[in-house]
Amino acid sequence: MVTPISDFLVQLNIVPAEKLKVELGNRSDRVRITLNGIVYDNIIPKLPFPLSIPEFVIFVQVQTSEKGEPQNQEICMLKDFRKLDEHSRHALEEVLQKIYFIPRVLKVERLETSGDEFEWEILTDRGPRKLHTRGRRNVISMGTRIVIIDTHDNIYYVEDVRKLDGKSRMLLETVA
Amino acid sequence: MALLEEHIDRELLEEAERLAKSILRNGESLLYQAFSDLKEDNTYGHRWLFVTNQRVIVATPGGGNEQVELREIRSATVNDYTGNGDLELETSSGTREIIRFSRSCTEQFRKAMLVINELVSERAFLGKEGAVQIFASNERRKRTTVMWLLGYLRPHWPFAVLGMLLSLSVTGLSLVPPYLMRTLVDEVIEKRNFGLLPVLTLTLVSIYAINTIMSIAQSYTLSYLAQKVVFSMRSQVYEHLQLLSMGFYDRISSGRVLSRVTDDVGRVNWFLVWGIPNLVINSLQIIGIGMILFTLNLGLAVFALLPVPMIVIGIPLFRKKARRVYHKAWRRWADMSSLLVDTIPGAIVVKAYSQEKFEVKRLIERMTMVVKSNLETTRLNLSFFPMLGFTASVGAAIVWYIGGGQVLSGTLTLGTLWMFVSYMWMFYGPIQSLTNLVQPLQEAITSGERVLEIVELQPDIKDAEDAVSFNFKGDIEFKNVSFGYQPYIPVVKNITLSIRAGETIGIVGPSGGGKTTLTKLLLRFYDPSEGSILIDGIDIRKIKIQTLRKQVGIVQQDPFLFYGSVAFNISYGKIDSTPEEIIAAAKAANAHDFIMSSYAGYDSHVGERGSRISGGERQRIAIARAILTDPKILVMDEATSSVDTLTERQIQKALENLVVGRTTIIIAHRLSTLQKADRIVVIDKGKIVEVGNHEELVKAGGLYSKLYSAQFAEAQEAVAPLVR
Numbered sequence: 001m002v003t004p005i006s007d008f009l010v011q012l013n014i015v016p017a018e019k020l021k022v023e024l025g026n027r028s029d030r031v032r033i034t035l036n037g038i039v040y041d042n043i044i045p046k047l048p049f050p051l052s053i054p055e056f057v058i059f060v061q062v063q064t065s066e067k068g069e070p071q072n073q074e075i076c077m078l079k080d081f082r083k084l085d086e087h088s089r090h091a092l093e094e095v096l097q098k099i100y101f102i103p104r105v106l107k108v109e110r111l112e113t114s115g116d117e118f119e120w121e122i123l124t125d126r127g128p129r130k131l132h133t134r135g136r137r138n139v140i141s142m143g144t145r146i147v148i149i150d151t152h153d154n155i156y157y158v159e160d161v162r163k164l165d166g167k168s169r170m171l172l173e174t175v176a
Numbered sequence: 177m178a179l180l181e182e183h184i185d186r187e188l189l190e191e192a193e194r195l196a197k198s199i200l201r202n203g204e205s206l207l208y209q210a211f212s213d214l215k216e217d218n219t220y221g222h223r224w225l226f227v228t229n230q231r232v233i234v235a236t237p238g239g240g241n242e243q244v245e246l247r248e249i250r251s252a253t254v255n256d257y258t259g260n261g262d263l264e265l266e267t268s269s270g271t272r273e274i275i276r277f278s279r280s281c282t283e284q285f286r287k288a289m290l291v292i293n294e295l296v297s298e299r300a301f302l303g304k305e306g307a308v309q310i311f312a313s314n315e316r317r318k319r320t321t322v323m324w325l326l327g328y329l330r331p332h333w334p335f336a337v338l339g340m341l342l343s344l345s346v347t348g349l350s351l352v353p354p355y356l357m358r359t360l361v362d363e364v365i366e367k368r369n370f371g372l373l374p375v376l377t378l379t380l381v382s383i384y385a386i387n388t389i390m391s392i393a394q395s396y397t398l399s400y401l402a403q404k405v406v407f408s409m410r411s412q413v414y415e416h417l418q419l420l421s422m423g424f425y426d427r428i429s430s431g432r433v434l435s436r437v438t439d440d441v442g443r444v445n446w447f448l449v450w451g452i453p454n455l456v457i458n459s460l461q462i463i464g465i466g467m468i469l470f471t472l473n474l475g476l477a478v479f480a481l482l483p484v485p486m487i488v489i490g491i492p493l494f495r496k497k498a499r500r501v502y503h504k505a506w507r508r509w510a511d512m513s514s515l516l517v518d519t520i521p522g523a524i525v526v527k528a529y530s531q532e533k534f535e536v537k538r539l540i541e542r543m544t545m546v547v548k549s550n551l552e553t554t555r556l557n558l559s560f561f562p563m564l565g566f567t568a569s570v571g572a573a574i575v576w577y578i579g580g581g582q583v584l585s586g587t588l589t590l591g592t593l594w595m596f597v598s599y600m601w602m603f604y605g606p607i608q609s610l611t612n613l614v615q616p617l618q619e620a621i622t623s624g625e626r627v628l629e630i631v632e633l634q635p636d637i638k639d640a641e642d643a644v645s646f647n648f649k650g651d652i653e654f655k656n657v658s659f660g661y662q663p664y665i666p667v668v669k670n671i672t673l674s675i676r677a678g679e680t681i682g683i684v685g686p687s688g689g690g691k692t693t694l695t696k697l698l699l700r701f702y703d704p705s706e707g708s709i710l711i712d713g714i715d716i717r718k719i720k721i722q723t724l725r726k727q728v729g730i731v732q733q734d735p736f737l738f739y740g741s742v743a744f745n746i747s748y749g750k751i752d753s754t755p756e757e758i759i760a761a762a763k764a765a766n767a768h769d770f771i772m773s774s775y776a777g778y779d780s781h782v783g784e785r786g787s788r789i790s791g792g793e794r795q796r797i798a799i800a801r802a803i804l805t806d807p808k809i810l811v812m813d814e815a816t817s818s819v820d821t822l823t824e825r826q827i828q829k830a831l832e833n834l835v836v837g838r839t840t841i842i843i844a845h846r847l848s849t850l851q852k853a854d855r856i857v858v859i860d861k862g863k864i865v866e867v868g869n870h871e872e873l874v875k876a877g878g879l880y881s882k883l884y885s886a887q888f889a890e891a892q893e894a895v896a897p898l899v900r
Contacts, residue, residue: 005757
C-alpha cells in the first residue's frame with residue numbers, strides 16, 4: 001500500500017467553517033474552539049501563509065508535557081476564517097491581530113535608495129514608521145501585493161499597489 | 177559537440193583531422209585524440225596523440241610518426257613533473273615515454289591513459305555509435321550567421337523599414353543647411369535681397385524642427401526594434417536551453433551559458449539595431465557628401481580628403497594601443513584596491529605586528545603606479561587626437577587659401593566656398609564612425625556565431641515517436657547497462673539489477689564508483705551507451721520523458737532551492753498544488769514544524785540559493801518537493817550525507833513515512849542509513865560487486881563489511897573521548 005499525499009491530507013483535518021466556533025481564550029494570544037461538540041482550550045491560531053493566504057488558519061493546542069516542556073498538537077485547519085460566524089470571526093481576528101502584527105502600508109512618504117540599506121518612511125494603518133531594508137530581495141512582489149521585510153524581520157505589506165497614490169507608487173517602483 | 181571546446185581552436189582541429197586522415201589504415205577508427213604543446217627536444221611545438229582501435233600513434237605535423245600496436249601495450253601511465261608531464265606505455269619490450277606535454281594538456285592525457293587502459297585490458301567499451309565524431313564541423317560561414325540574425329528583423333520589418341527611412345531622411349535633411357548658407361551668402365548678402373532673408377531663416381528653422389522630430393522618431397523606432405528583437409532572441413535561446421539535455425550542462429559551465437544568453441545576445445542586438453543602420457547611414461553620408469564635394473570643386477576636394485588616410489589608418493592603430501594602455505591602467509587600479517581589500521579587514525594583523533608604516537608605504541607605491549598609468553592614457557590621447565585635428569585644420573587652411581584665391585579671381589562664389597567648407601567638416605564624422613564600427617561589428621558577428629551554436633544544438637534526449645504514457649507500478653530493471661560521460665571511458669559497466677515494486681534498495685560504494693550516474697540514467701538525463709533500463713517491463717526510451725520524470729522523484733545531496741518562498745519551492749514539483757497539499761507534503765517530509773516556526777511560515781523566503789535555512793531543513797524541503805507529486809519511484813541521492821546525525825535521524829523519520837509502497841533507491845555514504853533497506857547493492861568502479869541485506873553483507877566479509885567496520889571504528893573513535 002502506497003502512502004500517498006492524500007493520506008497526509010486527511011490527517012490535516014481541514015474543517016468547514018460552519019462546524020467551528022471560536023471564542024476568546026484565557027490569554028490574549030489564545031482562543032477556545034468548539035468542534036463537533038468538543039471544546040478545546042489553550043489554542044493558538046497560526047497562519048501558515050500569513051502573506052499570501054492570510055485567511056488560512058491552523059489551530060494548535062498548547063499542552064505541557066509531564067516534564068514541563070510545551071507540546072503542541074494541531075487540532076484542525078480552516079481554509080477561510082472569513083466564513084466563520086460573526087462572533088467567532090471577531091474573536092479570532094482579535095487574537096490574530098495580536099499574534100501577527102503585519103501593518104498595511106497606506107503611503108510611502110520617503111525612500112532613500114543610496115547605500116547598502118534602503119531607508120523608508122511610511123504611513124501604515126498602525127501609524128507612521130521609519131524602517132530600513134537590506135537589498136531588493138527584501139521587497140517582494142506577489143502580483144499586486146508587495147511585502148516589505150525590514151532589517152529586523154518585521155513585516156509590512158502593500159495590499160494592492162495599484163490603489164496607492166502616485167508618489168508612493170513611483171517610489172515603490174524604483175525598488176520592487 | 178566538439179565545437180564547444182573553445183580551448184582547442186579550429187585550426188588545430190583541422191590539423192589533427194588532416195594528420196589523422198593521412199595516418200589511419202583501412203578499417204582503423206579513431207577513438208581518442210589529444211594535443212600536446214611540447215616536442216621531444218624540450219621546446220614548444222605541436223604533437224598529436226591518436227588512440228585508435230589498433231594503435232597508439234604520436235603524430236608530428238611535419239611528418240614522422242611513432243606508433244605502438246595496442247596488442248603490445250600492457251598499460252599506460254601519466255607522470256607529472258614540474259611544468260610538464262609525459263605518457264608512458266609499458267610494452268612487452270619495456271617501458272617507454274611516448275609523448276611529453278606541458279601541464280596545460282595534462283587533463284587530455286589522463287583521459288587518453290584511461291582510454292588506452294580500458295582498451296588493453298580488453299574491457300573495451302565501444303559506444304554503439306562506433307567512432308565518435310571528434311572533429312568540429314567548421315562549415316559554418318559568417319554569411320549564414322548574418323542571414324540568421326537578419327531573420328530576427330523579419331517579423332518586425334515595417335519598423336525596420338520605417339527606421340531606415342527615418343534615418344535616411346535625417347541624413348538627407350542634415351545636408352540641406354550648408355546649401356541654404358550658400359544662398360544666404362550669394363543671394364541675400366551679396367545682392368542685399370532683404371525679402372529673401374526671412375524666407376531663408378524660416379526654411380532653416382523648419383528644417384531643424386523637422387529634423388529634430390524625425391530624429392526623435394528615428395531613435396524611438398530603432399530602440400523599439402532593439403527591444404523587440406532582443407526579446408525574441410533571448411526567449412528563443414532561453415527556451416532552447418531548457419530543452420537541452422543535462423549532457424549539455426555538463427560540458428559547458430553555467431557561467432558560460434549565462435554569458436551567451438546575456439552578453440552575446442546583447443552584442444548581437446547592438447549589431448542589429450545600431451550597427452547595421454549606422455553602417456548604412458554612414459556609408460550613404462560618405463557617398464553623398466563625397467559626391468557633393470567633388471562635383472562642387474574637384475581641386476578643393478582633393479585637399480579636403482587630406483585627413484582621411486590618417487583617420488582610416490590611425491584610428492585602428494590608436495584603438496589597439498589604447499586598449500593596451502587602458503587595460504594597464506585598469507590593472508594598476510585593481511592592484512591598489514586589492515591591497516585595500518586585504519589590509520582593511522586584516523587591520524588586526526597589521527596592528528599586531530605594528531606594520532602600519534609598511535602598509536602606508538605599500539599603498540603609496542601602488543597609488544604612484546596608478547597615477548603613472550593614468551597619465552600614460554592621457555598622453556596617448558593627446559598624442560593622437562590633437563594631431564588629427566591639426567591635419568584637418570591644415571586641410572581646411574589649404575582649402576581656404578586656394579578657395580579664397582578662386583573667390584577673388586571670380587571663378588568661385590563666396591557662398592559656394594562657405595558651403596564647401598561646411599560639407600568638408602561634415603565629411604569626417606561618418607568616416608570616423610565607420611572606422612570605429614569595424615571592430616565591434618566583428619565582435620558582434622562572433623557573438624552571433626556563439627549564440628547560433630547554442631540554438632542549433634539538438635537535445636540528445638528526446639521523446640521517441642511512439643513514446644507511451646502510463647501509471648507506474650514501480651518495477652525497475654537495469655539490463656547490461658553501460659555508460660560513460662566521455663566516449664570510451666565507462667563510468668557504469670554492464671550493470672544488471674532488478675528491483676521489485678515497493679522495494680527499498682540501498683546503493684553504497686566508494687565515491688566516483690558510478691552510483692549517482694545510475695540514478696541519472698534512470699531519470700533519463702542520459703541514455704545508456706549499451707543495455708537498457710526498463711520500468712514495469714517497458715524501456716524508458718519508449719516512455720514519455722515527462723511521464724517518467726513526474727513519477728520518479730529525486731532528492732539530491734545538495735538540493736537546489738530557488739529564490740522565493742518555502743511554499744514556492746515545495747510546490748515546484750506541482751505548480752498548481754493547493755495550500756493543503758503543500759502542508760501535507762511538508763508534514764510527510766517532517767518539515768512542517770520548522771517551517772511554521774520561521775518568521776512568515778510557508779511564506780518565508782529561503783534567500784539566495786536557500787542560504788537562510790540550514791542544510792537539514794533544505795533537505796526536508798527538497799523531500800517535500802519530491803513527494804508532492806506522489807512519485808512511484810523515489811531516489812535519494814546522498815540526501816543525508818551533508819547533515820549531522822540528529823538531522824539525519826529526522827530525515828530518516830520522514831523517509832519512513834514515504835518508503836511504504838514506493839520503490840525507493842537510497843544512495844548513501846553513511847551505512848547506518850541503510851540498515852532497513854531490503855537489499856543493499858555495493859558498486860565499485862562501475863560494477864556491482866555485492867548484493868544482499870545488511871547482515872548478509874557484513875557476514876560475507878567483502879567490500880561492504882570493510883566499509884562498515886571502517887565507519888564503525890570511526891564512530892567509536894569519535895565517541896571515545898566523550899566517554900573516557
